[in-house]
Amino acid sequence: MNASLQQNSAPSQAIAPSRRTEFWNGFKDTFPLVVGAVPFGIIFGALAVTSGITAGGALAMSAFVYAGASQFIAAGLVSNAAPVLIIVLTTFVVNLRHALYAASLAPHMKHLPQRWLAPLGFWLTDESFVVVIARYTKTDPSPFKHWYFLGSAVFMYSNWQLCTLIGIVAGQAIPNPSAWGLDFALVVTFIGMLASFVRNRATLIASVVAGIVAVLAHGLPNQMGLLVAAVLGIVAGVITESLNPDEALKPIDKITSADAEALS
Numbered sequence: 001m002n003a004s005l006q007q008n009s010a011p012s013q014a015i016a017p018s019r020r021t022e023f024w025n026g027f028k029d030t031f032p033l034v035v036g037a038v039p040f041g042i043i044f045g046a047l048a049v050t051s052g053i054t055a056g057g058a059l060a061m062s063a064f065v066y067a068g069a070s071q072f073i074a075a076g077l078v079s080n081a082a083p084v085l086i087i088v089l090t091t092f093v094v095n096l097r098h099a100l101y102a103a104s105l106a107p108h109m110k111h112l113p114q115r116w117l118a119p120l121g122f123w124l125t126d127e128s129f130v131v132v133i134a135r136y137t138k139t140d141p142s143p144f145k146h147w148y149f150l151g152s153a154v155f156m157y158s159n160w161q162l163c164t165l166i167g168i169v170a171g172q173a174i175p176n177p178s179a180w181g182l183d184f185a186l187v188v189t190f191i192g193m194l195a196s197f198v199r200n201r202a203t204l205i206a207s208v209v210a211g212i213v214a215v216l217a218h219g220l221p222n223q224m225g226l227l228v229a230a231v232l233g234i235v236a237g238v239i240t241e242s243l244n245p246d247e248a249l250k251p252i253d254k255i256t257s258a259d260a261e262a263l264s
Contacts, residue, residue, distance in 0.1 A: 017142035026131065026151025033127035034159045037068070041160050044071055045167020046174065051079035055168045062164040066122065066157065070094045096227055100234070101129045108136040112146055120146065123153035206237030 041062075048058035053075060061071050070091035077087045101124055109117065132149045198204050210233025217225030 017144055019144050019147045022142065022144040022147035023151035026148035027155045029131045030127060030152040030155050033130065034155060037127060037156070037159060038163055040068055041163025042167040042170060044068065044075070045164040046171030047072070048075045049168050049171040051075045053078055058164060058168055062160055066160065067091070067095055093224060093227055097230055098124055100230065104133055105136065109146065116146055120149055120153060123157055125156050128152040128156050202237045202241045205240045206233040209233045209236035
């Protein structure tokens with residue numbers, strides 16, 4: 001009886017991390033972002049086939065390129081009969097932001113063998129980066145955080161392929177799929193991802209600067225405005241942090257009204 005009482009009164013121990021739990025946690029945490037990406041993928045499939053790309057070509061692009069914004073740009077360039085070199089260079093510039101993502105994840109993943117780094121590098125997207133970098137920055141000692149990345153990546157990749165296929169079918173049945181206006185989901189999704197990272201003065205200033213520059217530089221050719229905005233946003237954040245590290249890293253909810261006026 002006493003032994004039974006002692007066993008029932010003993011504090012429950014936390015469940016040890018495992019490959020399975022990390023994988024499914026990555027899957028579940030990515031779900032809200034997948035919801036926002038669904039219409040984006042469908043619109044790509046529809047626009048691709050209406051831009052002159054074959055159904056097989058659209059599926060192959062999603063399978064082997066797997067870069068939403070770049071695929072949209074490439075589809076537009078194909079419809080305008082742009083040279084192959086221009087298409088490659090333009091999509092390369094747009095995808096340069098992934099180099100910043102990789103630099104952030106590299107310290108956490110440098111111990112992984114190439115058989116892990118290669119597929120995870122290919123599957124790296126904006127959505128997966130948001131949840132994965134948040135997982136890696138947690139201080140728990142789980143050795144299976146790359147399985148969390150895998151869960152997120154597999155979910156995003158599978159969703160993109162399915163939505164592309166749905167879009168192809170829809171594009172062959174709907175005369176003007178872009179008129180439905182579903183592309184707003186991409187903007188909403190990115191705003192939601194950004195908001196989760198604005199936690200202190202440095203990231204707030206970096207986000208504001210990048211947003212303003214992105215609007216002002218929108219007319220630059222080959223989507224160069226995105227790259228310029230990203231670089232200047234990073235520079236603004238670094239300068240803010242270097243001038244006054246303590247204030248720059250102060251949580252947003254601790255910033256006073258006087259601080260807000262100073263920011264403006």
